[in-house]
Amino acid sequence: MEHILVVEDEVQLATLTEDYLKASGYRTDALYEGIQVIEWVKANDPALILLDCMLPGKDGVSLCREIRTFSNVPIIMVTAKIDEVDRLVGLEIGADDYICKPCSLREVVARVKAVLRRHAVIPENFIQDPVSEEQEEVLHLDKARFKATLKGSDLDLTAVEFAMLDILAASPGRVYSRAQLMEAIYRDNRIVSERTIDSHIKKLRKKFTEVQPDYELIHSVYGAGYKLEY
Structure with a gap:
């Protein structure tokens, strides 16, 4: 209960x-x-x-x-x-x-x-691919504790930021549209704008930069959405 x-x-x-x-x-x-x-x-x-x-x-x-x-x-x-x-x-x-x-x-x-x-619940339409040892060293997600580390440095993420990173990291290289990200994160059918997704991505990038200034992890794909690549 x-x-x-x-x-x-x-x-x-x-x-x-x-x-x-x-x-x-x-x-x-x-x-x-x-x-x-x-x-x-x-x-x-x-x-x-x-x-x-x-x-x-x-x-x-x-x-x-x-x-x-x-x-x-x-x-x-x-x-x-x-x-x-x-x-x-x-x-x-x-x-x-x-x-x-x-x-x-x-x-x-x-x-x-x-x-x-x-x-x-992890979104049913997002299937996690095997993660290589090299990728594990770059990004580690502890779903039980909602904790994330980038190259060994703790990332102070909100629950929404963690959920978004978890989705992007599930299939490195796969492009997720803003609509897909909204559907996966806001499963109560709440109406949010695409700018909300952009705002969360911006905050994630800022937190990555704070612990790894020269490391880019989340990439924009013009007209399509976002992807995570190591």
Whole structure:
């Protein structure tokens, strides 16, 4: 039974959210202050976190960034602030999805299921080719821990970035269109623009450059998409 952490300072809303999640077969816990979250996550290793942006003690955006320093647990941000949306849409803080209040609790459960599916299932239409020893030395992906290394150097990837790299690395040299990447990563049929894929690729390249300045791994194919080549 997957364990969901609900972080919400409105106790009644947290309780209702827990009730809906439990009715869908999840095990839940709730925290009402931001200051409690980091220690709890390290001790309990939840399957997913529903994280409110506005919390007493420590805000959700800061918590998300801090969690990403030690865990790739899926995080869905919940916000009632319109000015937060632009930052969350880009998922620049390391979140996997976001929900705007007020929202239907049925929608919350649906988002939870969708994000968990994306983390649990490797896309069926992407078949991994054997990886040579030379390639293993260049790029290593630990799917169990959502950890990636490039030539032995750790890459600090978000869950979405890891999923995209995993897809590209599955078949080195194969060109994936933006549409294929969107379909594989956003399996909840969420509407995203092709620019979102370009943004994730740009961030991946930047992180590669930070650990290996002279090494190019992801290549653009004009009019077609992207490919990974060693």
